[in-house]
Amino acid sequence: MNADDTDSLSPRERVHPTWTEPLARAASKPFGGPVGRHASVGRQWFWTPLRVVLLLAVVTLSFAWLQKSPCVQQYVDQNGVVQLDWRESRQFTAMCYSDTVPLYTAERLDKPDTFPYKTSWVDDQGKPTEHVRYMEYPVLTGVFQWVNARMAQGWTVIAQNGWLPNPMTVIVYFNITALWLALAWLVTVWAVVRLARRRVWDAALVAISPLVVVHAFTNFDTLATAFATAGMLAWARKKPVLAGVLLGLGGAAKLYPLFLLGPLLLLCWRSDKLRAGLSTLTATLVTWAAVNAPIALLYPAGWREFFRLNTERGVDPDSLYNVVAQWTDWRGFDPGLAPGQAPEVLNTVSAVLFLVCCLGIGYVALSAPTRPRLAQLAFLVVSAFLLTNKVWSPQYSLWLVPLAVLALPRWKPLLAWMAVDALVWAPRMYFYLGTDNKGLPIDWFLGAVVLRDVAVVALCVLVLREIYRPALDLVRRAGDDDPCGGFLDGAPDRRVLFRKRVAVPA
Numbered sequence: 001m002n003a004d005d006t007d008s009l010s011p012r013e014r015v016h017p018t019w020t021e022p023l024a025r026a027a028s029k030p031f032g033g034p035v036g037r038h039a040s041v042g043r044q045w046f047w048t049p050l051r052v053v054l055l056l057a058v059v060t061l062s063f064a065w066l067q068k069s070p071c072v073q074q075y076v077d078q079n080g081v082v083q084l085d086w087r088e089s090r091q092f093t094a095m096c097y098s099d100t101v102p103l104y105t106a107e108r109l110d111k112p113d114t115f116p117y118k119t120s121w122v123d124d125q126g127k128p129t130e131h132v133r134y135m136e137y138p139v140l141t142g143v144f145q146w147v148n149a150r151m152a153q154g155w156t157v158i159a160q161n162g163w164l165p166n167p168m169t170v171i172v173y174f175n176i177t178a179l180w181l182a183l184a185w186l187v188t189v190w191a192v193v194r195l196a197r198r199r200v201w202d203a204a205l206v207a208i209s210p211l212v213v214v215h216a217f218t219n220f221d222t223l224a225t226a227f228a229t230a231g232m233l234a235w236a237r238k239k240p241v242l243a244g245v246l247l248g249l250g251g252a253a254k255l256y257p258l259f260l261l262g263p264l265l266l267l268c269w270r271s272d273k274l275r276a277g278l279s280t281l282t283a284t285l286v287t288w289a290a291v292n293a294p295i296a297l298l299y300p301a302g303w304r305e306f307f308r309l310n311t312e313r314g315v316d317p318d319s320l321y322n323v324v325a326q327w328t329d330w331r332g333f334d335p336g337l338a339p340g341q342a343p344e345v346l347n348t349v350s351a352v353l354f355l356v357c358c359l360g361i362g363y364v365a366l367s368a369p370t371r372p373r374l375a376q377l378a379f380l381v382v383s384a385f386l387l388t389n390k391v392w393s394p395q396y397s398l399w400l401v402p403l404a405v406l407a408l409p410r411w412k413p414l415l416a417w418m419a420v421d422a423l424v425w426a427p428r429m430y431f432y433l434g435t436d437n438k439g440l441p442i443d444w445f446l447g448a449v450v451l452r453d454v455a456v457v458a459l460c461v462l463v464l465r466e467i468y469r470p471a472l473d474l475v476r477r478a479g480d481d482d483p484c485g486g487f488l489d490g491a492p493d494r495r496v497l498f499r500k501r502v503a504v505p506a
Contacts, residue, residue: 049193049200049201049203050190050193050200052204053189053193053200053201053203053204053206053207054186054189054190054193054207056204056207056208057185057186057189057206057207057208057212058182058186059208060207060208060209060212060213061182061185061186061212061216063213064182064212064213064214064215064216064217065178065182065217067095067096067213067214068096068098068174068178068217068218069096070090070094070096071086071090071091071094071096071097071098071101072084072101072170072171072174072175073085074167074168074171075087082168084101084168084170084171089433089437091429092429092430092432092433092439093429093430093433095425095426095429097218097429097432098174098217098218098219099218099219099220100173100174100177100178100217100219100220101170101174103145104149104169104170104173104174105170107135107136107142107145108121109145109146109149109173110149110169110170114146115146116134116135116137116142116143116145116146116302117134117135117139117142117295117298117299117302117303117305118298118299118302119134119135119302120132120133120134120301120302121133128339129339129340131339131340132301133305134299134301134302134305135302135305135306136305136306136309137220137306138251138252138253138254138255138306139252139291139292139295139303140223140249140252140253140291141220141223141253141254144180144220144223144253145177145220148173148176148177148180149173151176152169152170152172152173152176153169155169155172155176156169156172174217177217177220178216178217180223181216181217181220181222181223182216182217182222184222184223184225184226185212185216185222185225185226187226187229187230188206188222188225188226188229188230188402189203189206189207191226191229191230191232191233191402192206192229192402192405192406194233194236195229195232195233195236195375195406195483195484196405196406196409196483197480197483198475198478198479198480198483199409199474199475199478202405202406202409202411203405205401205405205409205411205414205415205418206401206402206405209401209418209422210418210419210421210422210423211397211398211401211418211421211422212398212401213422214394214422214425215394215395215397215398215422215425216398218394218395219393219395220253220254221254221395221396221398221399222398223250223253223254224250224253224254224256224257224399225398225399225401225402226250227246227247227249227250227253227257228246228247228250228256228257228260228399228402229402230246231243231244231245231246231247231250231257231260232260232374232375232378232406232484234246235264235280235374235484235486236483236484236485236486236489237486238276238486238487240276240277240279240280240283240486240487241279241280241283242283243280243283243486244279244280244281244282244283244284244285244286244287245283245284245287247260247261247280247283247284247287248283248284248285248286248287248288248290248291249287249288249291251284251288252287252288252291252292254399256382256385256396256399258284258288259378259381259382259385260374260378260381261280261281261284262358262361262362262377262381263361263365263374263377263378263380263381264277264280264374265277265278265281266362266365266366266377267365267371267372267374267377267485267488268487268488269366269495270365270366270371270493270494270495270496271371271487271488271491271492271493271494272491272494272495273487273488273491276486276487310391311342311347312340312341312342312343313390313391314332314334314337314343314346314390315332315343315346315390315391316390316391316392316393317428317431317445317449318391318392318393318394318424318428318449319389319390319391319392320387320449320450320453321333321346321350321390322446323446323449323450326442326443326446327443327446332346333345333346333349334346343390346390347390350388350389350390353388354384354385354388354389357381357384357385357387357388358381358384361377361380361381361384363497364377364380364464364467365377366495366496366497367496367497368467368468369468369470370467370470370493371482371488371491371493372467373406373407373473373475373476373481373482373483373484373485374482374484374485374488375403375406375407375484376407376408376463376466376467378403378407379400379403379404379406379407379408379459379460379463380407380460380463380464382399382400382403383400383456383457383459383460384460386399386400386456387453387456387457394424394425394428397421397452400456401418404417404459406483406484407463408459408462408463408466409474409475410462410474413458413459413462414459416455417452417455417456417458417459420448420451420452420455421452421455421456423448424445424448424449424451424452426448427440427444427445427447427448428445428448430444430445431444431445
């Protein structure tokens with residue numbers, strides 16, 4: 001069965017979560033309990049599973065906006081000037097912080113006649129750390145911010161004539177950005193519904209994830225998840241060039257969609273479908289280059305800013321390197337760096353650890369008794385990157401949500417991880433508040449980080465167990481081989497290391 005056949009599945013061919021998941025069974029009790037074996041299923045013409053899951057996503061995204069709403073309030077100060085209400089560190093006490101709001105001015109998006117990567121400014125002027133700055137995001141995300149800023153400024157001009165409500169422009173900017181980010185997450189959910197095939201209701205976990213409530217509007221990462229999952233869907237429907245275009249666009253927004261190429265190519269090599277994989281790789285590289293080339297040629301210094309900052313930045317508070325440094329007397333790999341000097345040892349260690357993990361995942365891809373599913377390997381690779389990287393910004397966890405649901409559709413461990421990961425936000429905000437301002441000591445935050453990382457490692461272990469014991473894989477037990485596989489779905493193994501292929505019990 002191909003991914004194109006998803007819509008043709010009869011309700012009886014789908015997996016009913018109220019039969020298989022205790023959480024779904026318990027949640028169904030107020031609505032009549034689990035679906036009966038002789039129930040008339042699929043007769044409702046409007047409320048299809050896709051529409052129900054998208055409605056759940058809309059509700060969750062509404063809560064996500066409400067969670068950030070305390071940070072987009074305004075007040076009039078004693079001089080009669082309208083100000084954004086971040087008094088008394090409201091962004092931390094209300095736990096509503098979003099990068100979108102400060103970046104509006106920090107990236108000079110509020111200035112007329114500016115353009116990302118062309119416009120520069122000087123940070124720390126007059127200090128030893130003085131340096132020239134440009135837009136710090138990849139090209140697609142930077143231009144996305146600029147377009148939204150111009151739309152917000154246009155709204156303000158029209159609103160001054162009395163046609164529209166007229167809040168501060170930065171508030172309009174946040175709301176416009178949130179609208180597009182919400183639509184991007186809806187695309188993510190839609191793609192997961194299509195990819196889940198028989199287990200269509202697993203996509204509800206993507207729709208209602210606590211991580212969406214906390215981080216959908218923390219930064220701009222739903223753009224990347226939309227391109228990545230849509231790219232996977234295009235691959236599943238045997239459209240390798242379109243898959244490459246979408247992954248290339250995702251890579252121009254954030255780095256992680258490019259990581260999906262490694263598992264895809266390894267599985268193509270194992271199944272002797274490398275031609276299709278190379279088509280996707282080529283389309284990805286061409287698309288990424290086409291998006292980046294105009295900026296790189298016209299504004300090379302601005303284009304390099306993203307790479308420069310990521311090279312020079314130190315450990316992120318959420319990284320395991322910071323946990324070890326804070327809980328020991330260790331001064332890090334690169335003590336005593338001068339301003340602007342890259343932590344070369346840290347960068348090397350982080351890159352080597354990720355490479356080692358990728359080599360291990362490659363071994364798994366080629367040695368497993370049954371060809372792993374694409375989502376399983378993709379989840380392992382992205383998890384390895386986050387765990388070994390020097391930066392794990394909190395919104396990066398959104399990258400894992402659709403991959404985790406497709407790789408390991410077990411509701412209890414997934415919801416437990418999502419809840420733990422979302423709750424890291426609370427000690428993070430109160431740690432940033434500072435102990436002098438009634439905030440939390442850093443140990444609370446670091447402890448939450450460790451719990452999150454342990455939860456992600458535990459999910460990786462479960463995925464590996466199901467790769468080597470495919471009879472435990474709920475997707476394959478439902479009757480599918482690899483719903484995300486496209487050309488790989490049902491393909492025979494051609495190249496396997498050391499082990500004989502083991503058939504999955506029917």
